[in-house]
Amino acid sequence: MQKCPRCGAISYAKELEKNLKVCKSCSYHFSLSAPERIAVTVDEGRFFEYDADLKSLDPLEFPDYKSKLKKDMEKTGLKEAVVTGEGTIGGFPAVIGVMDSRFRMGSMGSVVGEKIARAVEQAATKRYPLILFSASGGARMQEGVLSLMQMAKTSAALERLHRERVLFVSVLTNPTTGGVSASFSSLGDINIAEPGALIGFAGRRVIEQTVRQKLPDDFQTAEFLLKHGQLDMVVPRTELRQTLIKILELHANGGNDDGKRPSAL
Numbered sequence: 204m205q206k207c208p209r210c211g212a213i214s215y216a217k218e219l220e221k222n223l224k225v226c227k228s229c230s231y232h233f234s235l236s237a238p239e240r241i242a243v244t245v246d247e248g249r250f251f252e253y254d255a256d257l258k259s260l261d262p263l264e265f266p267d268y269k270s271k272l273k274k275d276m277e278k279t280g281l282k283e284a285v286v287t288g289e290g291t292i293g294g295f296p297a298v299i300g301v302m303d304s305r306f307r308m309g310s311m312g313s314v315v316g317e318k319i320a321r322a323v324e325q326a327a328t329k330r331y332p333l334i335l336f337s338a339s340g341g342a343r344m345q346e347g348v349l350s351l352m353q354m355a356k357t358s359a360a361l362e363r364l365h366r367e368r369v370l371f372v373s374v375l376t377n378p379t380t381g382g383v384s385a386s387f388s389s390l391g392d393i394n395i396a397e398p399g400a401l402i403g404f405a406g407r408r409v410i411e412q413t414v415r416q417k418l419p420d421d422f423q424t425a426e427f428l429l430k431h432g433q434l435d436m437v438v439p440r441t442e443l444r445q446t447l448i449k450i451l452e453l454h455a456n457g458g459n460d461d462g463k464r465p466s467a468l
């Protein structure tokens with residue numbers, strides 16, 4: 204049994220899973236792990252993972268970092284906070300990256316940045332559309348400036364992908380904050396978010412203290428950002444796969460590789 208944190212409705216775990224972990228009473232979106240997200244996104248759950256063995260080091264010898272990494276690996280069965288690879292969605296091949304907020308709050312250390320940059324490069328080489336699902340607390344404080352550098356690295360890799368005219372769809376899930384919101388997750392050709400997702404750079408209190416103003420209640424929600432032009436769509440999880448298929452289909456038929464109009468036109 205699982206209790207909805209928003210409306211308090213109690214549902215069977217199995218039923219909740221069948222509904223993609225969306226509350227049937229109030230549509231609250233429970234968070235999905237990376238393996239769960241992949242399973243409900245790619246065709247028949249078939250996924251070929253990239254760089255599965257890439258593991259974080261402890262370059263700054265930050266107290267307890269190694270033991271925290273080890274604990275998160277045991278808890279999640281993952282080596283890092285992002286899983287990247289390729290699969291098909293509705294028959295369309297795509298390079299896919301999924302962050303997992305259970306691992307160090309989905310923070311972006313060197314390995315997360317590196318895996319995302321490599322996935323972007325794979326998408327550029329194979330000319331497969333790239334789809335990244337973000338869920339992140341921001342920078343990985345235990346990696347200091349090395350963590351911040353990942354913002355530049357992933358953004359630069361995406362700029363090259365953009366010049367190659369390969370589609371990038373960013374899917375922002377709850378929460379997408381800090382350095383991830385300020386880098387790759389906001390750089391999609393199409394930026395989609397799940398309903399109710401918290402998306403923003405700094406936290407509400409920090410901003411309120413800085414600007415000395417009270418912020419609206421829905422500030423930093425997906426719906427607020429959609430209203431203010433920072434997102435293209437807010438799509439319920441139960442419609443997300445179909446939406447992605449539609450986008451991939453439009454893209455496959457619309458533009459050919461060199462970005463020119465199809466010769467038939």
Ligand SMILES: [Zn+2]
Pocket residue numbers: 207208209210211212226227228229230231
């Ligand atoms: Zn609910």
